[in-house]
Amino acid sequence: MRKTRFAGAAASLTAAAMLLTACGTGTGTGSEAGSGADDLVDRIAAVTDDQLDGVTITMSRMFGDCEETTQGVTDPSLAASECEAIQILTNQFNAENEYGITVERLGGADWHSYYDAFNASVAGGDPADIANLHDYSMSDYAQRDQLLAFDPEAVGIDLSDSTAQAQSSVVYDDKTYAVPFDSHAILAHINTDILGAAGYMGEDGRPIMPTSADELLEMAAAVKEKTGTYLFSLGVANDDMAWRMFYSLVRQQGSDVVSADGEAQIDTPEAAAALELMNELIEGGYIHTDADYAGSIDEWKSGKSAILVNGTWVVNEYAATAPFGYAVTDFPALMGEPAVWASSHMWVLPRQRDDDPVAYRAALEFASFLYDNTDVWAVATGHIAPRVSVVESDAYQAAPNREFYTSTALNDIRFVPQIDNWTAVKDLIHTQLEEVWFNGKDVAAALAEAQSRVEQQLD
Amino acid sequence: MATIQAERAVATARASRGGKSGLRYGIAFIGPFVALYVVFVLIPVVQAVVMSVHDWDLLGHTREFIGVDNYVRMLWGVDITWSMGHLFWWRLAVLALAAVVVVSAVRRRRLTVWNAAGAIGLVAIAFALGFHPGETGFWYDPRFWTALQNTLLFTAVSTPLIAGLGLVMALALQGGRRGARWYQMAFFLPYILPVSVVTLIWTYFLSPNQGLLAALLEPLGIAPIPWLSSTDTAMIAIIATTVWWTVGFNLVLFAAGLQDVDASLYEAASLDGAGPWGKFIHVTLPGIRHVLLLVMVMQVIASFQVFGQVNIMTGGGPGSATDVVIRHIYQTGFRDFELGYASAMSLVLFAIMLVVSVIQMKYLGKDESK
Numbered sequence: 001m002r003k004t005r006f007a008g009a010a011a012s013l014t015a016a017a018m019l020l021t022a023c024g025t026g027t028g029t030g031s032e033a034g035s036g037a038d039d040l041v042d043r044i045a046a047v048t049d050d051q052l053d054g055v056t057i058t059m060s061r062m063f064g065d066c067e068e069t070t071q072g073v074t075d076p077s078l079a080a081s082e083c084e085a086i087q088i089l090t091n092q093f094n095a096e097n098e099y100g101i102t103v104e105r106l107g108g109a110d111w112h113s114y115y116d117a118f119n120a121s122v123a124g125g126d127p128a129d130i131a132n133l134h135d136y137s138m139s140d141y142a143q144r145d146q147l148l149a150f151d152p153e154a155v156g157i158d159l160s161d162s163t164a165q166a167q168s169s170v171v172y173d174d175k176t177y178a179v180p181f182d183s184h185a186i187l188a189h190i191n192t193d194i195l196g197a198a199g200y201m202g203e204d205g206r207p208i209m210p211t212s213a214d215e216l217l218e219m220a221a222a223v224k225e226k227t228g229t230y231l232f233s234l235g236v237a238n239d240d241m242a243w244r245m246f247y248s249l250v251r252q253q254g255s256d257v258v259s260a261d262g263e264a265q266i267d268t269p270e271a272a273a274a275l276e277l278m279n280e281l282i283e284g285g286y287i288h289t290d291a292d293y294a295g296s297i298d299e300w301k302s303g304k305s306a307i308l309v310n311g312t313w314v315v316n317e318y319a320a321t322a323p324f325g326y327a328v329t330d331f332p333a334l335m336g337e338p339a340v341w342a343s344s345h346m347w348v349l350p351r352q353r354d355d356d357p358v359a360y361r362a363a364l365e366f367a368s369f370l371y372d373n374t375d376v377w378a379v380a381t382g383h384i385a386p387r388v389s390v391v392e393s394d395a396y397q398a399a400p401n402r403e404f405y406t407s408t409a410l411n412d413i414r415f416v417p418q419i420d421n422w423t424a425v426k427d428l429i430h431t432q433l434e435e436v437w438f439n440g441k442d443v444a445a446a447l448a449e450a451q452s453r454v455e456q457q458l459d
Numbered sequence: 460m461a462t463i464q465a466e467r468a469v470a471t472a473r474a475s476r477g478g479k480s481g482l483r484y485g486i487a488f489i490g491p492f493v494a495l496y497v498v499f500v501l502i503p504v505v506q507a508v509v510m511s512v513h514d515w516d517l518l519g520h521t522r523e524f525i526g527v528d529n530y531v532r533m534l535w536g537v538d539i540t541w542s543m544g545h546l547f548w549w550r551l552a553v554l555a556l557a558a559v560v561v562v563s564a565v566r567r568r569r570l571t572v573w574n575a576a577g578a579i580g581l582v583a584i585a586f587a588l589g590f591h592p593g594e595t596g597f598w599y600d601p602r603f604w605t606a607l608q609n610t611l612l613f614t615a616v617s618t619p620l621i622a623g624l625g626l627v628m629a630l631a632l633q634g635g636r637r638g639a640r641w642y643q644m645a646f647f648l649p650y651i652l653p654v655s656v657v658t659l660i661w662t663y664f665l666s667p668n669q670g671l672l673a674a675l676l677e678p679l680g681i682a683p684i685p686w687l688s689s690t691d692t693a694m695i696a697i698i699a700t701t702v703w704w705t706v707g708f709n710l711v712l713f714a715a716g717l718q719d720v721d722a723s724l725y726e727a728a729s730l731d732g733a734g735p736w737g738k739f740i741h742v743t744l745p746g747i748r749h750v751l752l753l754v755m756v757m758q759v760i761a762s763f764q765v766f767g768q769v770n771i772m773t774g775g776g777p778g779s780a781t782d783v784v785i786r787h788i789y790q791t792g793f794r795d796f797e798l799g800y801a802s803a804m805s806l807v808l809f810a811i812m813l814v815v816s817v818i819q820m821k822y823l824g825k826d827e828s829k
Contacts, residue, residue, distance in 0.1 A: 119518065141518065237688030238774045238775075289688075290685035290688050295667065295688060298669060299668060421795055423795075431602070431778075434777065437778070438777055438778035438780070
């Protein structure tokens with residue numbers, strides 16, 4: 001009797017669980033959202049200005065919280081950080097937009113935890129009306145029909161003004177899913193006092209950068225011999241900076257780790273050459289592997305290295321606070337053509353359960369406003385504006401050091417391939433690089449394993 | 460006679476009514492717990508089992524039944540072979556442990572089903588450790604094995620350390636010493652801090668460039684150590700952080716347990732000529748046996764689930780030196796959107812924790828006095 005009861009209870013429990021399983025974990029709009037896409041485009045286009053009056057939309061973004069310093073502030077020139085720049089722009093839009101749209105930000109997250117919160121909101125079926133993503137992750141959501149494809153021209157967004165890289169980064173499967181907001185790339189942040197002592201400062205007061213691997217090694221040896229410091233500080237441990245340097249060196253040879261059509265091509269002579277150059281720098285004592293992101297900055301700021309490998313996002317800060325002569329340059333072309341790892345921030349419209357055209361249109365108006373103000377964002381943060389007209393403008397060029405990485409802004413940036421789950425693919429390659437740097441694994445063996453792992457992942 | 464029968468009937472009826480109302484009260488008492496337990500524990504576990512046999516996409520609509528493929532991906536690979544020499548010394552040690560279990564039980568003439576099961580389990584582990592990829596082979600998910608290895612290492616080192624230190628500190632503060640309460644509070648304080656604060660404090664403390672520890676070691680001629688970015692020291696730093704953070708909780712549990720030990724037993728032990736060590740072994744330890752069991756089981760379960768401090772302080776690195784299973788599960792589910800595979804790994808971790816907890820409860824919970 002007891003057994004029967006137990007079996008009955010277990011069966012009921014299982015049935016309940018299966019029912020919950022089937023009904024739970026809502027995943028947004030579902031496939032039906034994909035149907036009637038043309039109809040939705042028409043309905044968005046048909047939204048009138050009157051319908052937008054008083055509409056409130058939600059926004060999720062990754063730049064942290066800064067309520068205390070931005071409440072009521074609508075003057076973008078007062079922005080001194082990423083968070084302040086985007087929040088003040090939002091305040092300005094709320095105060096000045098002609099439609100009467102209000103943008104409310106959802107709970108804050110910095111970029112470390114942003115994607116967890118965003119994924120949870122998408123999986124729960126209740127994402128923000130407008131959200132911010134990186135270029136490498138957009139395809140993960142677009143291919144799952146979790147983003148709205150739209151016609152940028154219909155809302156006054158002139159993407160033809162963007163760099164070619166920025167234009168291609170917002171398109172997936174021939175449809176536009178995002179509005180570019182910036183590009184960010186690695187640069188060479190230079191302690192000119194050390195480079196001067198090593199004889200690598202020109203008469204024009206600018207650093208003399210190497211143009212080949214051999215010149216780099218000569219420079220590294222000279223810096224070490226004459227100043228006793230490392231050539232480079234870069235985050236190798238628990239950080240992506242060394243990976244980004246490796247990726248840049250691969251791209252400088254006209255290669256990539258995954259081809260444009262999504263095939264793994266990591267076990268290549270170009271990748272081996274890049275990794276071997278980095279190994280030479282490590283073995284020569286010109287860089288070391290013990291620094292994480294913060295440690296690399298501390299090291300460089302305390303005068304223990306000549307060059308910090310870091311991104312565009314710190315240019316303003318270092319120009320204002322570096323305790324020594326500071327200069328910034330494009331990351332040097334060491335292996336052939338100028339090319340450097342880059343990524344971007346972009347704005348997307350997550351698909352909503354109700355597919356409300358008014359909310360979509362309001363979100364597009366806000367995205368359009370942000371696109372119009374990429375100059376504000378780029379000047380306030382150090383990031384590269386995605387628009388050619390902005391990069392070439394006097395105001396942008398007059399901002400601290402921007403003139404010294406115009407080549408990166410317009411020509412050298414290389415975004416990572418737009419493939420399914422790039423982050424996991426990148427992690428598989430990075431793991432093998434770390435096997436070389438931390439466990440002494442043979443370069444050929446590491447690249448061979450990376451190749452087979454990435455093939456397995458992309459299958 | 461009739462009166463007696465009538466009284467008996469009334470008493471039976473009362474007892475019956477009392478029994479029914481007692482049952483009602485009992486159900487009312489445990490009902491809320493059972494409901495919450497079912498909703499928040501049992502159903503999610505059943506869901507996890509269902510998900511683990513599916514290719515289940517977090518964001519999309521792929522929910523394809525794939526049977527045990529997720530488990531195969533986790534536990535198997537290409538060209539996996541078995542050889543006697545692989546991890547030979549480790550396997551020998553496990554077999555020796557199995558022999559100890561059997562021999563000691565036979566000597567005491569108390570070979571139970573549990574002893575036999577334990578020995579068979581250890582032999583099975585020794586056998587399983589013989590599997591490895593052949594010359595051209597590879598594990599499907601080598602990260603799982605690295606993370607599991609790191610998790611086991613973390614658990615094996617941190618559990619006795621945190622429990623032992625908690626007991627030592629509780630003993631040191633025992634007997635109403637002056638300031639004992641203050642010290643207890645001070646040691647307990649880190650436990651109430653969130654992981655973000657704890658990791659922030661320790662990241663600053665350990666920083667080779669600006670950290671307090673480097674400044675303290677410098678006068679001793681010790682060069683700054685990159686604690687979190689060296690493969691040799693990262694796990695040590697994680698364990699030290701965890702000990703500082705959680706030892707206070709065990710201290711309080713042990714302190715409470717020590718108060719329950721009958722003081723007259725110490726007097727009796729003194730009269731029998733027992734020294735401090737003898738009293739500790741024969742009076743204190745048996746007296747706090749249940750607290751010890753509680754602490755060890757809870758600590759092992761907590762250690763197997765280490766995540767926050769690793770995720771924030773090292774991100775599993777450098778290399779994969781501090782990667783742990785929960786972090787792998789978290790990334791698989793939330794970064795790679797593979798909820799099915801993440802569920803399969805969760806269930807395997809759950810099974811390991813269950814087995815270890817049962818073993819602990821069986822051996823630590825054994826009452827020799829009975």
